Amino acid sequence: MTEMSETRPMVKPQNKQLMLKWSWRELWQGQLWPVAVALTLIIACVFALSALVVRVEKIMVDQGRSMIAADLVFRSANPVAPDLLEQAKALDLTISQQTRFGTMAFSEKAMQLVSVKSVESVFPMRGELVLESPSGLVHQVSPGELWLAERLFDLLQVQAGDVLAIGDAELVVSGKIVQEPELSFNPFSQMPAVLIHADDLDSTGAIQPGSRVQYRAYFNGADSQLKALQESVSLDAGERWLSETSQGRTGDVIEKARQYLSLTLILVILMAAATLVLTCMHYASTRVETVAMMKSLGASKKWLWQWLARQLTMLFVIAAVTGAGLGYLLEYLLRLPLTDVLPQPLPEMGFTPLLVSVLVALLVAIPGMGISLLRLVDAPAISVIQPQTEWPVKRKSYWLLALPVVAALLWFGDNSLMWLTLAGLAVLMLLLAGLGIGVVALLKRGKWRAAMTLALSRISRSPTATGAQLAALTSSLMLLSVIWVLRSDLLSDWQQTLPADAPNVFALNIAPEQQAGYLSTLDSLEVERSDAYPVIRGRLTHINDEDLLANVKDREERDESLRRELNFTWREQMPVHNTLLDGEWGGEAGVSVESGIAERLGLELGDKLDFMVNSQPFSATVTSLRQVEWRNMRPNFYFIFTPDVMAALPATWLVSYRIEADQSDIINQLGRDFPTVSLLDLRTMATRIQGIMQQMSLSLSVLAALGVASGLLLVMTLLRLSMVQRKQEIKLYRTLGASKKRISATVWGEYGIMAMIAGGMAALGAEAVVAALVKWGFELPVSLHPMMWLVVPLLSLLLVVLIIRSMLHELLLPIKG
Template sequence: MSEISDTRALSKPQRSSMLLKWSWRELWHGQLWPVAVALTLIIACVFALAALVVRVEKIMVDQGRSMIAADLVFRSADPIEPSLLAQAQSLGLTVSQQTRFGTMAFSDEQMQLVSVKAVDSRFPLRGELVLEGDRRHNQVRPGELWLSERLFSLLAVQPGDLVSIGDAALTVSGRIVTEPELSFNPFSQMPAVLIHASDLAQTGAIQPGSRVRFRAYFSGEDAQLEQLQQAITLAPGQRWISETTQGRTGEMIERARQYLSLTLFLVILMATATLVLTCLHYSATRVAAVAMMKSLGASKRWLWRWLTRQLAMLFSIAAVAGLSLGWLLEFLLRLPLADVLPDPLPEMGLMPLAASLLVALLVAVPGIGISLLRLVDAPAISVIQQQVAWPKNRRGYALIVLPVAAALLWFGSNKFMWLTLAGLAALLVVLAALGLGLVALLKRGAWRSAVRLALSRISRSPLASGAQLAALTSSLMLLAVIWLLRTDLLADWQQTLPADAPNVFALNISPQERERYLDVLDNSGVARSDSYPVIRGRLTAINQQDMLAVSREERDESLRRELNLTWRESIPVHNTLLEGTWATQSGVSVESGIAERLGIALGDELTFHVNSQPFSATVTSLREVEWRNMRPNFYFIFTPDVMAALPATWLLSFRIEAEQSALVNRLGRDFPTVTLLDLRIMATRIQAILQQVSLSLSVLAALGVSSGLLLVLTLLRLSLSQREQEIQLYRTLGASRKRISDTVWSEYGIMALLAGVMAAAGAEVVMASLMIWGFELPVQGHSMLWLVLPLLSLMLVVVIIRSMIRKLLQPLKG
């Protein structure tokens, strides 16, 4: 330290060079290198995770937009206003239009109800349209008529034959191989026909009163798309469609986004805790060195110059190492996804680089700054009296404003994130108090001496022990939450389209053909659902209250249209009875979602109209229905006596494997009046999205869990390091190495078990909160968590103590 007093005799460049050498030596030979490692890991993790999040989100958005054929879609029951199209073009957006209607298609031999889509040459703006005729095309041109695969057998035509659409006789150009705009709703689909918009007028199919739907497709920058949406006031019958509003697929994408953001946030949180703990440990170990420098004449200004240079070098080294490691980590994270990621990959841009450096800086400023402010204020007398107390520099806590302000800007009004933050903060306090309470209860038991000493030490410093327990518990809890969220989301998404889900619906089966149709499926070894009678009707009154008295715009969506009604003697196997009993007479079972929206309860009387004929039934049960399983599902299921006398057609769904494709054409040919809705293309596309998202979330969850494990290991390592002086004191007072070793093992074993059990309880609470208010999914318990977390905690304790106990006891030799 004598060099400090000699610096006054040196020139300014010499002093600067010497200060740089001291800073470099302190960086690598002092205790600051763990801080550099923690900062490197923060930068690497944030860079890798942010890069993967950017890529995965772009892929999900692209997939979602491919399914609506554009970046944004405007749907209307009336023709699209020219002013809307003009405004979109003025914003630099690419525009395409579509007119869609149902009509009959006639060939020389057959006729079939079809869904005609009249599109322009720019359609689709997103996604893939593959048309196969004399050669492959991806756009519809004037004079062309393209049919879906099934229509060739239903209409008994080949390319080159004439098919009449309204007044127009058009020549079949070929078949539709692939098209976007797929839907989960089988009742909304008919075999598709594509024509060019310029041929629409000659069909004469659109007349006053015709049921026609108009769509405008837009593609461009998100800012311009949002500006267009804000400029348009929607009228009745109009709505915007985006990748996040497209039914269940939109929900999946939105929930995946929430998970990506939450995982990134939790990883940053855990990495920050690792850095702060490391900085506190560094400050505690350097008090004597700073006091010595002060006793030799070092001023605060000189100390700050010395520390600032160390921090500048530290951040530079951490930035280079972290970005390099982050790039490698991002590459490794993509390896499991190589088969499902698109080629070329979406660009990650500069966001991951900027985010990783900015996060590290925002974390480091208060995390390191508060500790160093206290360190620089250490009095010179600390050299000879290490336990001396000195006034705390509370100005340093103002540095916390920086990350808090950044969080406010980042989260904004995101209630999901604020809910997570508030919940974690409250849990930290509760877990600390709960841990100390459990220790107090354990002290009442009869234990051997090592355990009694361990419990005594934990309870002797309640504040420190409570903070340590809370930190350890919250670390285990966070890594559990990351993994459980991933597991529960994937389990929910598997219900979106299970691997064995039906992929073909058969509708309008006449009662006379029903048994023969079922026999064909059964004899062909096809997995099918039960068959259901279907009648279209409206719900008109609840307990004699007219539900159609309010304006159409104010009604629930289920009251604006006819619903599919059915009857059964028993509850469908894929429905769950929530309340009531399954009745056999004059009853109706109601799906729980519509019951909640319309305020329907057990015992209510519901009135329906079918073909202007009214009838009533009493609500006898409420059911939970999973609408995404591709099975026939219904809002209302009646007892047979209520509706069996009404004329109905039958419906069922079944699964066609790749080797059974010919059966679909055979069914279409042998049962021409039955409407077949082939959803195999849609199923393949949804399965691809599910596979991409599932693998991506698994990789992200693994990274989040790794960050949590790093934090737990850091906590345990630093805690044991702080025990060195205490262990020396025990040895001085005559304690044997075995007694000390047994006490350490007992103390950390107790803390590990307590932390594991409390982390399991905390994770269940957090998961329940996130499921109810964040992801809006059913709450479920996780029994294995109560075993896995305590065992994991104990394993980590064993690893850390085994690696450090010998070193801690080594000075006691002799």
């Protein structure tokens, strides 16, 4: 006892400076530096990824909101209620109102049906309005001004300075509309646009009882205020909120990109956390003898925790500073490929990335390091003279896992995509671990050479350890595969949304006697076009003799398609851009139904449907169900009839075609030759949508590359730690006389088998996870990825080769003494 008390001051010095130096030396010489590196990488990756996510999401939101000209839009078929405007003012929101209606515009030489937008001077509150007058460009509409879409100058035979009658008002043409922030995607409800000021609306006298008018209120302000406004309003029939996520294909793209950004971030955090846990477990295993020695010299647990706390505090501070610096640099490097497509100046990222990265690192480090260190502090002192591999572990240490779990509950909330992913990964890890053990057991039954037999024996010696190792290696490969493959599926879906050769002009209201001439003109000009479709508007009135118009309230609750007129067509052949899902095309008195509306209305093959067109009823039987991609800007319809049902009804024709940048004069020529045909020019809209998609495609590719890099780091950490753990065993083999060649062959065989098993199972798991995500999370069609089944096992094998080649020579060095 005297000797013990004399040595205690050496272990527990009172000099804090000496303790600090000791802790610093232990930090870098005691194998704690790999933990510092792992923690630094977590902070750097999360900082870079969250910073880029913040910037890209702000850009996507700004782009989406510029498409609706405000942060939030309220649309109604009735004048906006004063109470709503008062509530918006009380929330300190900026407000602008707009009235839209269709009317005739008259010049001295022609007339044309136009879509009039009555706007205030503050319009637009997002995006850019470009108006060109003889005196230059302006960006707002002033009282007394009249701005026309470019086509109207030819159709109405006017120029700037001429007088144009809009209803009862006579206004002087100020110039042409070069660019509008608001763009619509419905080719069946488009007329050439006219902009007037709100002060001139009453003078037109165009709005009368029964007129079809749309009213809009635009709001700008903080997201919390906008949300409060939405929650305070109960929508009536014909009312709707419009936001950046509700605008057709752009809203769909933005929402899917957001989901992918969040998913990639959480997968990177999972892989980085696994790297930290592994390195910390390795550190704890290497310091057992040191802790046991200090205990044998009289060190208490309290003193050991003080000793470790100093190291961990220094470690975390170093990792936070270094990680934030590396993260900032990495975020800059990640943005380099996006320089040409990102707007300038870039949105500020604020302090969110730094706070998120440090908080995530802390939440991961507390259980990841805490559980291993609690076990290390409990190491028995007898380990100094008799190495111990197992000793009782306090179960309360596992309560540390509650911290990241509670944080995840608060962070994810009701995000079903995240919970689906995490639950699926947990189940898959267990299944893959069991599958890996089963594969190894099957391989053991075969006849192999001595090295391979020894390798299989080594793998199967401890099923629990083998299962854990295979599950860890498989899950890391699987996660990086999920990130990359999901990115590829999203980009593929976006390419289908708006392919490079998508139509960008629609010709509407083509009279039957004009159809042949119009199509022949397009063909003579070598314009790529779709088939021509007859179009007639009508309503669905009965399903199996059930009157859908009798109960107005029920009709409003069931589906929007039952509350308005729909566009019908008929064809001999199914459109090439539709996919037949069930039934047969053709027949007599038949109708093919789009699968989405069929699901919403509960329609099945053989159902009898009644329709009404111009007060004329007719019936048809559902003969087939079709899948329609509504976002491809091609003519698409809910209902396509057999010719015998509707061919006798009067209809106009529709055709879509593509005009390239150097073919703009074709639009003007067609407008002059066929003045009664309505042209919807979507070239500006298509260019903007493709620009947004290009931005997000590049961003997602960069983010996916970062996620894959994190996965590769995890895999290499797994393999290196596994090889280090083999060091003592290899020494034993050498002592017993095993040759370097035999040991080398055994190691190559063992890790080669594990690499191929893990690669194959990772491909299987990734296929399952991606299929679940695209079906229930992103709502995309499920497809197989054959290339992944080849690439992932080869990648796994390549990583094993690199790690073994770098470490095997060191492990086979001659044994000294």
